[in-house]
Amino acid sequence: SQASSSLQQVLEPSTYSDDENPGVDWDNLGFYMMRTDYMYMTKCTKGECFEQGQLSRYGNIELSPAAGVLNYGQGLFEGTKAYRSEDGRLLLFRPEQNAIRMKMGAERMCMPSPSIDQFVDAVKQTAIANKRWIPPAGKGSLYLRPLLMGSGQILGLGAAPEYIFLIYVSPVGNYFKEGFAPLNLYVEEEFDRASRGGTGGVKSVTNYAPGLKPLTRAKSRGFSDVLYLDSVNKKFIEEVSSCNIFILKGNVIASPAANGTILEGVTRKSIIDIARENGYQVEERVITIDELIDADEVFCTGTAVGVAPVGSVTYKGQRIEFKTGPHTVSQELYTTLEGIKRGLIKDNKGWIVEI
Numbered sequence: 029s030q031a032s033s034s035l036q037q038v039l040e041p042s043t044y045s046d047d048e049n050p051g052v053d054w055d056n057l058g059f060y061m062m063r064t065d066y067m068y069m070t071k072c073t074k075g076e077c078f079e080q081g082q083l084s085r086y087g088n089i090e091l092s093p094a095a096g097v098l099n100y101g102q103g104l105f106e107g108t109k110a111y112r113s114e115d116g117r118l119l120l121f122r123p124e125q126n127a128i129r130m131k132m133g134a135e136r137m138c139m140p141s142p143s144i145d146q147f148v149d150a151v152k153q154t155a156i157a158n159k160r161w162i163p164p165a166g167k168g169s170l171y172l173r174p175l176l177m178g179s180g181q182i183l184g185l186g187a188a189p190e191y192i193f194l195i196y197v198s199p200v201g202n203y204f205k206e207g208f209a210p211l212n213l214y215v216e217e218e219f220d221r222a223s224r225g226g227t228g229g230v231k232s233v234t235n236y237a238p239g240l241k242p243l244t245r246a247k248s249r250g251f252s253d254v255l256y257l258d259s260v261n262k263k264f265i266e267e268v269s270s271c272n273i274f275i276l277k278g279n280v281i282a283s284p285a286a287n288g289t290i291l292e293g294v295t296r297k298s299i300i301d302i303a304r305e306n307g308y309q310v311e312e313r314v315i316t317i318d319e320l321i322d323a324d325e326v327f328c329t330g331t332a333v334g335v336a337p338v339g340s341v342t343y344k345g346q347r348i349e350f351k352t353g354p355h356t357v358s359q360e361l362y363t364t365l366e367g368i369k370r371g372l373i374k375d376n377k378g379w380i381v382e383i
């Protein structure tokens with residue numbers, strides 16, 4: 029393929045390690061950073077943008093102390109996964125969707141962005157270079173983390189004069205320590221995740237650190253994650269700090285409409301399509317916290333998280349429980365999505381990119 033031929037140019041002669049087992053305990057993967065073989069990096073300087081991408085050994089990068097990303101948070105990240113199928117194929121899931129989202133985010137953050145082709149080619153090259161880190165079929169996946177950042181120095185507030193696009197990877201298993209067990213969410217009433225006109229709808233790095241305080245507090249009280257409400261009325265559900273949220277009542281599935289404060293998750297979008305195909309009515313709209321309390325099922329979606337059932341939501345001191353287990357709609361949707369991603373179910377939507 030095109031990706032593997034450009035990979036050869038960059039890495040030969042080298043100690044490129046192919047399928048040699050890196051010594052990972054594939055049965056006990058969590059969501060932790062593991063040092064892998066290669067990362068991808070390219071720059072945008074003086075109009076020359078993201079063309080000469082290079083794979084290099086994974087390691088630290090050098091940045092000016094005055095880099096735009098360090099001082100003013102001019103940065104975006106993405107997340108996408110590579111899987112190994114039972115018959116040994118290496119599969120990516122909708123990487124062009126991440127490329128499109130990075131483009132939208134870059135526009136909001138005044139950054140140049142890689143083209144869709146540059147992004148997807150970079151993801152392919154990085155996955156292939158690190159293929160021995162893609163877990164065996166059924167054991168997890170290789171998480172690819174593309175970053176776009178203002179690397180040029182800038183003292184007064186403004187857009188940086190230079191940008192880095194890079195991708196690093198780590199093999200991962202379940203995001204939450206709960207594993208496949210249902211999540212217990214805490215409805216955050218003091219802090220907000222996003223506000224109208226802000227950056228909640230794009231994957232800006234600045235959306236995440238402010239969530240650490242409520243997240244840490246909720247975790248110390250035994251919760252899995254925080255569910256945010258809208259910042260104006262404190263009445264409508266928005267999203268969880270690491271993923272999107274869905275509710276089910278009868279045959280109707282609903283998720284908060286992506287109106288600028290909700291991150292348009294690739295998994296969210298895919299689950300909406302699968303649910304419609306499976307005969308559910310799916311609505312993207314405003315959802316009150318009272319509706320959530322009255323739901324039959326609640327579940328979360330995200331690239332890192334996958335599809336995770338919610339066992340309870342705690343709001344104003346009251347713990348509300350939801351149906352979980354093997355005979356739930358969230359389990360049905362999870363099985364279909366995972367089947368497609370792992371090559372077990374035929375992909376009739378053009379979602380899978382084989383590398």
Ligand code: COI
Nearest residue numbers: 106107270330331332333
């Ligand atoms: C992802 O799901 O890929 C994300 O970027 C969320 C992050 C909090 C791990």
